[in-house]
Amino acid sequence: MNKELVKFPFHLIVHPFNGYWDLKYDRGTKFNLMVSYAVLLLLAVTNILSAQYSGFLVNLYNPNEMNSLLEVVYVVVPVLFWCVANWSLTTLMDGEGKFVEIFTSTCYALIPLVVVNFPWIWLSNVISLQETSFYYFSNAVAVLWFLFLLFVGNMTVHQFSAGKTLGIMALTVVAMGFMAFIGLLFFSLVQQIIAFISVIYQELVMRS
Amino acid sequence: MIKSMFKGRTLLLLAICCLLGTSLGAPAAYADGEGASYNYSFWGNTVTSPAAYQATDLYNGSDLGAGAFKEPNDLHVAADNRIYVLDSGNNRIVILDERFKLDRVIDSFVRDGQPDTFANPQGLFVTDKNEVIVADTGNHRVVHLNSDFEWVKTIEAPESELLPANFQFQPVRVVMDKAQRTYVMATGVFDGFMEFNAEGAFTSFIGANRVYIDPVEYFWKQISTQAQRSQMVMFTPTEFTNLDIDGEGFLYATNGDQWGDNIKKLNAQGNDILRRTGYFSPQGDIRYSVDTGPSRLIDIDVGDSEIYSVLDSKRGRIFTYNGDGHFMYVFGGLGNLLGEFKTPTAIERIGDDFIVLDKALGEITVFRTTAYGRTLNEAVRSYYRGDEQKAYELYSETVNMNANLEFAYAGIGKALLRQGDYEEAMKHFKRSMDQGNYSKAFLLHRKEVLRQYFGGIMTVIVAAAAIWLGTMAYLKSARRKRGVSY
Numbered sequence: 001m002n003k004e005l006v007k008f009p010f011h012l013i014v015h016p017f018n019g020y021w022d023l024k025y026d027r028g029t030k031f032n033l034m035v036s037y038a039v040l041l042l043l044a045v046t047n048i049l050s051a052q053y054s055g056f057l058v059n060l061y062n063p064n065e066m067n068s069l070l071e072v073v074y075v076v077v078p079v080l081f082w083c084v085a086n087w088s089l090t091t092l093m094d095g096e097g098k099f100v101e102i103f104t105s106t107c108y109a110l111i112p113l114v115v116v117n118f119p120w121i122w123l124s125n126v127i128s129l130q131e132t133s134f135y136y137f138s139n140a141v142a143v144l145w146f147l148f149l150l151f152v153g154n155m156t157v158h159q160f161s162a163g164k165t166l167g168i169m170a171l172t173v174v175a176m177g178f179m180a181f182i183g184l185l186f187f188s189l190v191q192q193i194i195a196f197i198s199v200i201y202q203e204l205v206m207r208s
Numbered sequence: 209m210i211k212s213m214f215k216g217r218t219l220l221l222l223a224i225c226c227l228l229g230t231s232l233g234a235p236a237a238y239a240d241g242e243g244a245s246y247n248y249s250f251w252g253n254t255v256t257s258p259a260a261y262q263a264t265d266l267y268n269g270s271d272l273g274a275g276a277f278k279e280p281n282d283l284h285v286a287a288d289n290r291i292y293v294l295d296s297g298n299n300r301i302v303i304l305d306e307r308f309k310l311d312r313v314i315d316s317f318v319r320d321g322q323p324d325t326f327a328n329p330q331g332l333f334v335t336d337k338n339e340v341i342v343a344d345t346g347n348h349r350v351v352h353l354n355s356d357f358e359w360v361k362t363i364e365a366p367e368s369e370l371l372p373a374n375f376q377f378q379p380v381r382v383v384m385d386k387a388q389r390t391y392v393m394a395t396g397v398f399d400g401f402m403e404f405n406a407e408g409a410f411t412s413f414i415g416a417n418r419v420y421i422d423p424v425e426y427f428w429k430q431i432s433t434q435a436q437r438s439q440m441v442m443f444t445p446t447e448f449t450n451l452d453i454d455g456e457g458f459l460y461a462t463n464g465d466q467w468g469d470n471i472k473k474l475n476a477q478g479n480d481i482l483r484r485t486g487y488f489s490p491q492g493d494i495r496y497s498v499d500t501g502p503s504r505l506i507d508i509d510v511g512d513s514e515i516y517s518v519l520d521s522k523r524g525r526i527f528t529y530n531g532d533g534h535f536m537y538v539f540g541g542l543g544n545l546l547g548e549f550k551t552p553t554a555i556e557r558i559g560d561d562f563i564v565l566d567k568a569l570g571e572i573t574v575f576r577t578t579a580y581g582r583t584l585n586e587a588v589r590s591y592y593r594g595d596e597q598k599a600y601e602l603y604s605e606t607v608n609m610n611a612n613l614e615f616a617y618a619g620i621g622k623a624l625l626r627q628g629d630y631e632e633a634m635k636h637f638k639r640s641m642d643q644g645n646y647s648k649a650f651l652l653h654r655k656e657v658l659r660q661y662f663g664g665i666m667t668v669i670v671a672a673a674a675i676w677l678g679t680m681a682y683l684k685s686a687r688r689k690r691g692v693s694y
Contacts, residue, residue: 056638056643056646057643057646057647057650060641060643062251064251126654128647128650128651128654129643129644129646129647130647
């Protein structure tokens with residue numbers, strides 16, 4: 001079991017079709033969730049370390065604006081947004097995936113971002129300006145790999161055709177935009193309501 | 209009892225002193241003895257910096273014994289450090305020596321046996337041979353006088369098919385290069401500077417500004433009729449606001465652009481060849497409030513070693529940049545104190561010092577370098593000359609006075625790189641956010657390190673390979689002995 005925790009994610013990223021099938025039908029939810037949380041954590045750690053320790057030639061960063069907590073937020077919030085948006089759409093469009101499956105498949109897809117980028121944190125310290133193209137190339141590969149895994153994961157989890165999956169993914173991005181908008185609207189309205197109530201409270205207190 | 213009370217009081221007094229001291233000490237430490245200025249960091253933040261220049265003297269026309277200036281528009285310092293002030297309102301040129309003593313006043317000249325005068329002249333230039341060129345705006349001509357102030361030639365309104373029929377020649381600023389070509393900035397001319405040859409004949413326009421097209425305006429123009437369109441504002445390039453010429457014959461010009469490059473260095477073809485390799489392209493202030501807007505540059509002065517300064521009329525500040533486009537220092541401002549102006553209109557260098565002409569007040573302010581300014585100027589000069597050892601020393605001194613001056617670290621780094629201290633060079637390039645040079649130093653450093661440890665690294669690799677092979681062979685033979693096979 002313990003060995004599988006490490007072995008299976010690596011198996012999945014190189015054999016995505018089999019891997020995601022296993023994920024959906026053969027692996028326990030608890031196992032998948034453990035791996036997922038670990039991946040999210042590792043990705044956050046990778047991003048934080050990368051912001052701080054990547055080589056000077058690929059990483060101009062202002063130490064005054066470095067915020068580890070925000071790095072964590074930048075990982076967790078988009079993933080949650082994606083999962084919620086994807087789930088909301090696919091339940092209406094005959095997707096077979098449960099929320100937990102969507103979440104785990106998304107997290108598994110993030111593995112290349114950790115596996116590729118983590119060694120580059122250290123490698124980027126020993127490259128010259130001309131060699132940084134390798135760095136950017138690897139980054140691009142990691143992102144493409146991630147997108148491919150996301151696509152295969154979504155397709156397998158929902159049992160969609162390839163075309164429908166692409167459509168759903170595009171719609172999910174749109175839905176994420178809507179969610180962000182509604183979230184901001186909600187916050188601003190709540191703020192106004194709180195301000196209103198506090199003004200009324202003050203008014204009452206001052207009068208008596 | 210009394211003694212203890214006394215002791216208590218001293219303690220209290222001491223505490224108060226300490227508290228006051230800390231509260232008073234903080235801004236003092238921040239301001240520095242020489243008065244504070246600012247610079248911009250790589251990240252675009254304003255950082256404090258010691259003042260590079262300080263106002264020392266203020267002269268007006270009466271002090272100089274020439275009578276009050278009336279709306280002086282331009283001034284120029286000749287090669288022999290004599291100061292030529294163009295007193296436009298009084299239609300005369302006032303010449304001062306380098307110690308600000310009145311030398312002479314030119315209010316007329318003789319042309320073909322006839323006395324002639326200026327009418328509201330706006331621009332003035334003095335060549336290396338002390339020849340004087342005056343943009344005689346009111347008379348629609350440019351007057352060229354030799355060093356004894358005798359008339360040489362006049363450039364009248366040119367006739368050319370490039371110009372419209374109703375063209376009115378109103379020269380406002382003028383320079384002359386070593387080949388006696390005259391470049392004239394005229395009002396209402398949007399095609400750049402007017403270039404005249406040594407005989408005073410119009411040859412061409414040079415260095416027109418780009419037209420900025422507002423997308424919104426453009427949209428409305430597209431959907432409106434011809435009649436409506438003719439009522440709208442035309443898209444015209446911005447006019448230049450001033451120009452200067454350096455020792456190599458390149459024109460430095462400022463324009464009133466709100467967007468794009470408001471400082472230009474024009475070569476003979478009129479192409480902009482200003483190097484903008486600093487953290488920001490030279491443009492005056494990069495941080496400003498929305499309602500006041502960006503700097504409006506109205507004068508430029510080129511010194512030696514490609515150092516140039518521009519004057520911002522909006523905030524009365526003088527910004528100085530080096531040839532690479534790094535922002536060196538700023539001084540001046542609008543106000544009533546010494547070193548502040550009401551309507552600054554022209555700047556000039558006199559040696560290492562600056563003089564600034566205030567149009568409304570008719571005053572000349574003299575700025576002299578502080579120790580910091582002198583060191584920085586010298587450092588930039590040594591660096592420009594290629595004297596890296598000297599530049600290293602001076603930049604180190606500068607950095608000791610102002611740790612916020614990021615580009616100085618690159619100067620130190622380059623000298624260290626030349627000396628072979630790659631690791632230190634890398635540190636300095638990193639501080640000045642100079643990736644290109646950092647990479648250069650790093651490559652050399654990496655080569656050095658690899659060469660140093662090559663023996664060790666190879667030994668470890670070979671040993672590891674040998675051990676691995678040996679173990680594999682041993683395991684194989686052991687398995688074979690036990691009769692286990694895959």
